[in-house]
Amino acid sequence: MASRLVPVVLLALLAAxxxxxxxxxxxxxxxxxxxxxxxxxxxxxxxxxxxxxRLSSEVHDLKEGLDMVEEKARSELGMVKPNEVYVQYMPR
Structure with missing residues (x-):
């Protein structure tokens, strides 16, 4: 009986x-x-x-120089310098 018990226990553990x-x-x-x-x-x-x-680079550029500020003002706000004429070209 004991000889059959060991394989049964091992099979049960394997199944678990x-x-x-x-x-x-x-x-x-x-x-x-x-x-x-x-x-x-x-x-x-x-x-x-x-x-x-990208945002960190942009912040660094804004802190270091005014070129980025001017570029933002021109592109996003449409600002122009004194005595400057704004021309917008729309291709067809």
Whole structure:
């Protein structure tokens, strides 16, 4: 009787470990889903990092020189210098 008990216990343990592999917290499908979420978040972080670097560069330019301020005023606000004529060309 004892000789049959050991294989049965080992098979039960193997079944429990196998069930955890496919159905538990650390299951393969769950790990794959979390990897997909991690990849998506990494891509979003990279995009946000690029935007932050661009904005940081723009802030640095605004602090260092007036050329960027003048460019912003001209492009976004339509401002012109004294004695300057504004001409807008619209191609057909």
């Amino acid at each position: 470990v196998h069930a955890q592999l496919w159905l538990g917290r650390g299951s393969i499908p769950r790990v794959q889903e979390m990897q997909r979420q991690l990849d998506a978040q990494t891509a979003a972080n990279d995009q946000a990092r690029q935007v932050n670097e």
